[in-house]
Amino acid sequence: MKLVCPICGKTYEEPVQRCECGEPVEFETFKGEPYIGKSVWERFWDFWPVEPALELSLGEGDTPLIRSKLGKELGVKLYLKNETANPTWSFKDRGTFLAMSYAVKVGYKAVGTVSTGNMAASVSAYASRFGLKAKILVSESASDEKLKAVSVYGGEVIRVRGDYGRLYFDSMKLGKRLGVYFMNSDNPFRVEGYKGIAFEIAEEISPDYVLIPTSSGGLFRGVAKGFIELHESGLIDRVPTLIAVQAEGCSPICRAFREGKIRIERFETPKTIAKAIATPSPPSGNAVLKLLREFGWKCVSVSDDKILEAQRKLAGEGLFVQPASATGIAALKKLELPEGAKVVSILTGSGLKTLSTTGQGKVRECHLERLENCIKNDS
Template sequence: MKLKCPTCGREYDEPVQRCECGEPVEFKLFEGEPYIAKTVWERFYDFWPVEPAMELSLGEGDTPLVKSRIGRELGVRLYLKNETANPTWSFKDRGTFLAVSYAVKAGYGAVGTVSTGNMAASVAAYAARAGLKAKILVSESASDEKLKAVGVYGADVIRVKGDYGRLYFESLKLGEKLGVYFINSDNPFRVEGYKGIAFEIAEEITPDYVLIPTSSGGLFRGIAKGFIELRESGLIEEIPTLVAVQAEGCSPICRAFSEGKERIGRFENPKTIAKAIANPYPPSGNAVLKLLREFGWKCLSVSDEEILEAQRKLAGEGIFVQPASATGVAALEKLVEGGGIEEGAKIVSILTGSGLKTLATAGQGNARECPLEGLENCVSF
């Protein structure tokens, strides 16, 4: 606290109200880099477990909530929360930012993660932003193409030969030993970052249902915690019904849920086009299961055909997502057919990541050929 008398110039460290010269004192002029806040991190400042290090922010969060035509024929109102409009084009950035804020504060010189996709790129990017080293552990079979979008940020990418499933726990152990803060899929700071999705939705509408593509369970838990905290703090009256959506070819949580089990089991031979949510033994699976039971929520699984159809429908509205991101919309019909959905219900589907990241699976770039001289025939319809 630095006070100064504008009349005589005398300075004070303690909170006096008037100067010895008899004139009023005032706080010294603001110095340094002004930062005028308006993002979800400031609007919901009290809700974060660590101070968001805004100088490390890349502008994650505050993504568009877009009204969709898709729900119309089903008699519901569908909204799309477009997380592809994040700095590395997936929802992961929200969690990575908060976890990196913590890592820097805690004095780590390096961060890491176990991922080949969205999370790998996100951790690599925020590590670069923060000036930290990044150790990205990927599976032996990860394609060079996918790793390009990670390597550009200058991360140390390590292809690990051996049981990929063990890597999650191995990395946490090793990280603790070596001073590398591993920000895996359900790191507690990462999960907190996802609360912002709930906060932003609640600022715009009061949804009845939220469809959430669910793999590790980190995103689901974060959104759930966000809505629960909003209600506990009195900002909203009711928590919407959350729906965990998985691919049929890898649905360990939905399976355990429908079988009435307390714990998930490993899903053998996972096979789905929705690679980004194909975790056969999700580390937050049991935690998600508990939430589903406690709140009477739902778990729905969808086929690859339904996923691809939903991806096409979304592109038909101008939004190009990864297959995994289309699972929410793919589950919409099942949700409505399942009954109990009131006419005009407000349903939000979370679109998790950009379709540019899975362009290889996006079909052909079909084009007709046409000579310039005959252009009129080609353009007319």
């Protein structure tokens, strides 16, 4: 087991979470070949840093890749990777499962995370499944709706007053001392779990572009590493162009990229409806920035109006996602991709999780005696 810091290059023989320089470390590149198997864990067995605890899997991963009509007007071939079909209805389950496989293997009795949304629910659910205690640290502002969907799994939910950014790092330090394995958004095992998204896409198509809603940067790094490993293993001809998508109201990575900076600066007073990706100081921001530069990739930010429009368009195709998950589609028009390009957009989480921000559609009233007229007349 060997980890390396993508920023300073220092290596580690044991699974630390952070480099001494403060950046997130990652596992060295895996190489291998695919096998026949039911789950992505089995088919890409060579590529995981720890043996996946298959007997405790909840069936995460192996999500549908759907051909979308939304690319038509822009002349691209658009595919949607529907991560809302995961056990807790977001992509987080892939990373949680792998990080939890490690935690239980080395004997942790408790795990934790810092999150108010998808990751909190995911860690709470898998902790219960794995028979571990869970310490779920949420910010003061977490809504009741979200807390319900987290606490239902039985994890211990602790609402913490104080700076949320500091909480991220404090939790990992304290966890180490107290024997609680914190799997925050850029935990190295978690990032490895997201590689499965790249693997599954590559099994079905050879995309030219992949649109990735980007917050802390963990998902982006995982998908990137997945494609890079497939390429280095000789399993795909080229790595697609990855596009990090952020909400304009909180786009620290795109800003730094645009301004030619090599370090992310905190995005003050974030304001966007895409709460799930509103991270002012993304922990993996510098690492994402480095990838974008090295590979000549892109970063695009989109307005809340466009995000909501994209959310409606996706629902109009049968896929109800949370605002953050619609950012990829919102970015499409802005990007002006070449005619005929094959594009995948990753739909990260279910719209049922943000129902309170969804407007009520039109509902007509009708009496049963007048049903014929009500059905005949369109609204």
